Amino acid sequence: MAKLTFKRDNCKGCGLCVDACPKGILEIDAESINLKGHHPVKLVDEEACVGCASCATMCPDCIIKVER
Amino acid sequence: MADKVLMKGNEALAEAAILAGCRHYFGYPITPQTEIAAFMAKRMPKIGGTFLQAESEIAAINMVYGAAAAGRRAMTSSSSPGISLKGEGISYIAGCDLPCLIVNVQRGGPGLGGIQPSQSDYFQATRGGGHGDYHLIVIAPASVQEMAELTVKSFDLADKYRMPVMILADGTIGQMMEPVSLDIHVADPVEKPWAVTGTKKEREHNIINSLYLQPDKLEQVNFERFKKYEVVKANEQMAEEFMTDDADVIVTAFGIAARVAKNAVREARKNGIKAGLIRPITLWPFPEKTFGKAAEHAKVIISAELNMGQMVEDIRLSVKDRIPVDLCIRTGGMIMSPGEVYEAIEKADKKIKGGI
Amino acid sequence: MVVMERPHSLVDIPLHYCPGCTHGIVHRLVAEAIDELDIEGRTIGIAPVGCSVMAYDYFNCDMIEAAHGRAPAVATGVKRANPDNIVFTYQGDGDLASIGTAETVHAAARNENITVIFINNAIYGMTGGQMAPTSLPGQVTQTSPYGRDVKLCGYPVKICEMLSQLEGPEYLERVTVNSVSNVRKAKKAIKKAFQNQVEGKGFSLIEVVSSCPTNWGMSPKDALKWIDDNMIPYYPLGVYKDRSKEEEA
Numbered sequence: 001m002a003k004l005t006f007k008r009d010n011c012k013g014c015g016l017c018v019d020a021c022p023k024g025i026l027e028i029d030a031e032s033i034n035l036k037g038h039h040p041v042k043l044v045d046e047e048a049c050v051g052c053a054s055c056a057t058m059c060p061d062c063i064i065k066v067e068r
Numbered sequence: 069m070a071d072k073v074l075m076k077g078n079e080a081l082a083e084a085a086i087l088a089g090c091r092h093y094f095g096y097p098i099t100p101q102t103e104i105a106a107f108m109a110k111r112m113p114k115i116g117g118t119f120l121q122a123e124s125e126i127a128a129i130n131m132v133y134g135a136a137a138a139g140r141r142a143m144t145s146s147s148s149p150g151i152s153l154k155g156e157g158i159s160y161i162a163g164c165d166l167p168c169l170i171v172n173v174q175r176g177g178p179g180l181g182g183i184q185p186s187q188s189d190y191f192q193a194t195r196g197g198g199h200g201d202y203h204l205i206v207i208a209p210a211s212v213q214e215m216a217e218l219t220v221k222s223f224d225l226a227d228k229y230r231m232p233v234m235i236l237a238d239g240t241i242g243q244m245m246e247p248v249s250l251d252i253h254v255a256d257p258v259e260k261p262w263a264v265t266g267t268k269k270e271r272e273h274n275i276i277n278s279l280y281l282q283p284d285k286l287e288q289v290n291f292e293r294f295k296k297y298e299v300v301k302a303n304e305q306m307a308e309e310f311m312t313d314d315a316d317v318i319v320t321a322f323g324i325a326a327r328v329a330k331n332a333v334r335e336a337r338k339n340g341i342k343a344g345l346i347r348p349i350t351l352w353p354f355p356e357k358t359f360g361k362a363a364e365h366a367k368v369i370i371s372a373e374l375n376m377g378q379m380v381e382d383i384r385l386s387v388k389d390r391i392p393v394d395l396c397i398r399t400g401g402m403i404m405s406p407g408e409v410y411e412a413i414e415k416a417d418k419k420i421k422g423g424i
Numbered sequence: 425m426v427v428m429e430r431p432h433s434l435v436d437i438p439l440h441y442c443p444g445c446t447h448g449i450v451h452r453l454v455a456e457a458i459d460e461l462d463i464e465g466r467t468i469g470i471a472p473v474g475c476s477v478m479a480y481d482y483f484n485c486d487m488i489e490a491a492h493g494r495a496p497a498v499a500t501g502v503k504r505a506n507p508d509n510i511v512f513t514y515q516g517d518g519d520l521a522s523i524g525t526a527e528t529v530h531a532a533a534r535n536e537n538i539t540v541i542f543i544n545n546a547i548y549g550m551t552g553g554q555m556a557p558t559s560l561p562g563q564v565t566q567t568s569p570y571g572r573d574v575k576l577c578g579y580p581v582k583i584c585e586m587l588s589q590l591e592g593p594e595y596l597e598r599v600t601v602n603s604v605s606n607v608r609k610a611k612k613a614i615k616k617a618f619q620n621q622v623e624g625k626g627f628s629l630i631e632v633v634s635s636c637p638t639n640w641g642m643s644p645k646d647a648l649k650w651i652d653d654n655m656i657p658y659y660p661l662g663v664y665k666d667r668s669k670e671e672e673a
Contacts, residue, residue, distance in 0.1 A: 002427075014444030014644040020604050038443065054604045056428040060448025061439055066427040092505055118504040122497065123530040130494035130527070134501020137488050138468070138509070142501065160491050264486035264502070266466035266509050275480045277471075277489035 002051025004043055007063040011040035017055035023048050072247035077215045078103040080248045084216035085143055088223040088254050091117035092142040094131035099183040100239035101173035104145040125150035129157030136166040137276040139263030141223050145171035148189050159198030163278030167226035171235045173242040176401040184401025185239030188375035193236045194352045201290055203297055205233040206351040208322040212246035224255040229300055240324040307355035308347040315344030317416045318362050320383055321372040322348050329372045332409035341417045359386035367420045370412050372396045431455035433464045433484040444644020446634040447476055449601045457615040467510045468502050470495040474516035475549040493524025496531035499538045510621055512539040517556040518548050521581050535592040535626035539617045545634040553639030557581040560658055584631050584664040594626035596664040600633040602648035633659050
């Protein structure tokens with residue numbers, strides 16, 4: 001089981017993690033805005049995450065912590 | 069009596085820098101100061117110091133910036149056009165409140181100019197040289213002994229006040245040979261907790277930087293720096309006074325021009341003219357106190373300079389135009405003779421006595 | 425077990441870079457290298473003039489802000505002053521390949537024992553998107569509004585190729601960060617560049633082909649594709665010099 005922690009308010013909604021995720025379980029949340037005014041990333045299927053850290057590898061803002 | 073050794077001005081300066089604890093020299097060849105680089109090239113490796121001939125004067129001043137940021141006594145030397153190249157780097161060093169020594173052995177200018185001595189970088193030196201509000205301590209040696217002593221003093225002042233110091237010499241002082249005593253007192257080393265030496269993970273990281281995007285912060289930084297400069301002005305003015313107590317005509321000159329002028333003053337006294345000499349040693353801070361005192365009794369000041377008239381402005385500011393200030397100049401690499409200064413003294417004296 | 429998190433030597437404050445700007449990725453890779461080699465306490469970083477001018481706020485080691493282009497000279501001064509410090513510069517294409525060409529070439533020629541991280545995104549970001557010496561022929565920028573005309577402005581400068589002609593440098597590699605596997609390769613290269621300095625081997629430069637979504641006028645995702653389609657053909661990835669390896673052979 002893998003766990004992802006997001007520093008939501010520092011996310012700039014750039015979407016690089018969304019494209020990098022091999023499981024396709026990350027999405028830009030069009031419904032909400034963080035403190036900085038961006039649409040942040042959201043994990044849509046926590047169970048499917050394998051902790052490959054592709055998302056954190058591409059994140060320019062270090063907002064994703066990956067644990068397994 | 070300490071032992072004296074015959075040395076060339078440029079070499080005495082270099083040796084004194086080493087005496088003062090400077091172990092990092094970065095420079096580039098340019099006449100008439102290349103001896104400093106050549107001397108350092110030989111000496112530094114022997115004492116485990118750094119000699120590096122940089123790719124340009126710009127690179128050299130930036131290497132000094134790095135070594136100074138790292139807490140070391142570092143220096144560079146050049147001549148007029150090379151100092152122009154260093155302008156941005158010097159502004160950065162001042163803007164980061166870093167200590168270092170920059171030596172300008174002046175030559176004729178502007179542009180490529182000539183290789184003979186001049187004093188035409190007075191404005192450049194005393195007005196900072198680069199962009200922005202800042203000052204360098206500017207020191208003008210007039211003998212080989214002073215090339216040595218004032219170099220040690222320069223490093224001590226730079227560390228004491230955390231600011232760059234410039235030695236404004238000229239090709240004559242750089243090339244002349246005189247006996248020097250190297251028995252010179254060096255001040256105790258200063259702690260530099262601000263230096264970038266590695267945090268050892270024991271403290272917050274130090275940042276050496278002159279960028280302040282918030283204007284109120286940048287203003288504050290400037291205000292603080294100028295408060296420091298007021299302390300320097302109050303405490304570090306240096307000048308030599310020669311026969312000024314009762315002088316009517318005071319000649320002002322620095323560096324090689326001062327030696328020429330001294331001869332003329334002596335000659336004038338022999339011929340009954342009450343002449344005297346003020347030789348500024350610090351050009352910044354300008355010895356205003358000395359001039360202020362002199363203006364109380366002197367009737368005229370003659371600025372003898374090897375340029376088109378630069379120090380003359382600071383003299384006028386110092387005496388607040390209470391008395392006339394004349395000019396006696398040569399430039400382009402020409403040096404005035406004692407005879408020319410004497411003529412200027414005589415003319416000034418006649419004008420006073422003629423009551424014009 | 426933590427698989428990935430912010431490295432210690434990357435300060436925990438938000439970065440000011442544009443969304444999707446690859447500066448953030450490279451900053452993290454540099455910080456990971458510093459952490460993994462356990463050199464944070466003796467590292468000094470030199471920040472450039474460009475978008476990453478405030479890099480001095482982002483790394484948890486002592487930092488110096490250098491004048492535009494002069495970082496390799498400043499690094500030389502620091503390294504000669506205290507050779508036990510690990511000194512790195514982090515520079516953009518204007519800084520390293522335009523105004524700083526002489527300092528770059530000569531630090532390499534002297535085999536100065538420093539690590540240079542070169543961010544090549546073929547444009548001047550901070551000042552609003554002007555042409556860089558590495559801008560591609562035909563590339564539209566604020567100062568090449570009709571596309572870079574090689575007749576007027578000449579051809580782009582290829583730094584790794586150029587420096588590889590010198591005997592001085594120890595290690596030169598060009599990498600990119602436009603995919604997970606490329607980021608991992610870039611990390612290896614950057615770590616090697618620091619490792620070389622720790623081992624006293626000399627000058628290592630890693631050219632990171634990067635993106636500038638804002639000034640290229642495209643989304644972060646499209647910018648990463650633009651790297652593949654346009655930048656890599658012009659700036660091929662690979663090792664351009666590895667003296668230690670050559671000497672072993």
